[in-house]
Amino acid sequence: MNLFDHLVVAFLPLTPKPVIAYFAKPYIAGATLDEGADCVRRLNAENTMATIDVLGEDVFTRDEAIAAREECKRVLAKITQQKLDSNISLKLTQLGLKIDKTFCQANVEEIVASAKTAGNFVRIDMEDHTVTDDTLEVFRAVKNKYDNVGIVIQAYLKRSEEDVRHLAAERANVRLCKGIYVEPAEIAFKGRREVQQNYVRLLKILLEAGSYVGIATHDDILLSSARQIVMDLKLTPQQYEFQMLLGVRPERRRELVSEGHRMRVYTPYGSHWYAYSVRRLKENPSMAGHVFKAILGFK
Ligand SMILES: Cc1cc2nc3c(=O)[nH]c(=O)nc-3n(C[C@H](O)[C@H](O)[C@H](O)COP(=O)(O)OP(=O)(O)OC[C@H]3O[C@@H](n4cnc5c(N)ncnc54)[C@H](O)[C@@H]3O)c2cc1C
Structure with missing residues (x-):
């Protein structure tokens, strides 16, 4: 830049x-759930899965968190009714993490239980470093009760190798991304190359341990490394998936699909579009x- x-x-x-x-x-994808579902249908027609995100974060009242929880349950119902190939991604600060961790955990559990009944899966997004420990803690507590939940790890955080080693030992389902928040240099790698190297290191640890990984990146260097690792480990397309963001490098996404890789697109909708859009x-x-x-x- x-x-x-x-x-x-x-x-x-x-x-x-x-x-x-x-x-x-x-x-x-749009402002409403119907627009989100239409977008997923278009992606599915391209042999691409989705993960729907109800836009929003950092809520500070219980009512807002409960409203977000209910909207997530409506998303899951819509996916089932319309037979969409999609799961759901959640941000814990939208479900009350900054109000009360126990309350947040109960909200997440309710969503994960709904997803379990529907045979679906819930991904917990990772936000900035001030909530990393709490996010992992809530994830672990919910995962102790349900197997249909996964987490996100950010390759730019120096702590991530240790987190990944624990998650790999548990064969957790992990989405690996670079990370999007502006973090202090004491805790985060800042150089592009350093972050790429850490990404590859973490990806190897997870895949070698048999974790299912959502390889979330649009970076050609990482995409090449990931394809090489997947080949070296002789993984089948059922053991990992690539993930991209709606609106980012759709032509590259289609190439990966045509090569036979599974692909999932992060599909956000809703009225709280501002913070996500600026990022x-x-x-x-x-x-x-x-x-x-x-x-x-x-x-
Ligand atoms: C499915 C998915 C889920 C994610 N979940 C999280 C999460 O939970 N927590 C978190 O911190 N981060 C999350 N991220 C964001 C991620 O951390 C990165 O910020 C983002 O993916 C960009 O990193 P990159 O690996 O694509 O590399 P980059 O080097 O940033 O991008 C590689 C190339 O992709 C293109 N590109 C990237 N972004 C854009 C854009 N916005 N518009 C146009 N072109 C672009 C450019 O050509 C760029 O050169 C997620 C990303 C994906 C794909």
Whole structure:
């Protein structure tokens, strides 16, 4: 990223919401569950699975957390009714983690129990480092009761190798990503190469131990390494899946599907689109200039 891009990215939070909404459109399935389900149907028609995310995070009232829990249960019901090939991803701060951990855990358990009845699966997303321990703790507590739940590990965190070794020993179902939050250098790798190297190290540990891994990346270097590891370990396509975000590198995604890999697309919908959209725009290498021109009214 050049200096200009860095500046635009720094000013994204000050960008008018309609501008953010316009540029973030490809990353969001829509405002309603029906729009989310339509998007999943289109993905399924391309031989691609989905994981639906009800947009939202950092709720501070019990009512909001309960509303999010109920919406997640509606998502699961919709998946079953419409025979969609999708599971669901959750953010624990949307389900009350910052209000009361026990309350949050009960909400997650209710969703995971619903999913279990429907023969479905729940992925717990990973948020910033202030909630990593609590997220892992809630995951473990729920996993002790249900087998249809998985977690996310971020390769940029220095602690992740230790976390992964424990998860691999439990043969947990793990989505491995680089990580999206801005974290301090004391706890996180900052260099692109360092993060890639750690990603590959963690992926090997998990796959060699027999964990099912959601290989979540759009990075060509990581995609090549992952395909090599999968080949070296002689894994079948049922032992792992690739995962990408809605709106990011769809052509690369289709190539992986045509090579015979399983692919799942993270499909967010809902009215709380803002924080997610800013994170996506910050990662889009070509977006900064477009956003800047739009703010200034240039064509
Ligand atoms: C399915 C899925 C689930 C995720 N869940 C979590 C989670 O729970 N917690 C968490 O912290 N992070 C999560 N992430 C985000 C992840 O940590 C990264 O921030 C994100 O995937 C970008 O990293 P990358 O590996 O694709 O590499 P990058 O180097 O960032 O991207 C590689 C290439 O992909 C393209 N690209 C990437 N992002 C964009 C974009 N927004 N717009 C346009 N092009 C883009 C560019 O061509 C870029 O050069 C998830 C990612 C995926 C795919």
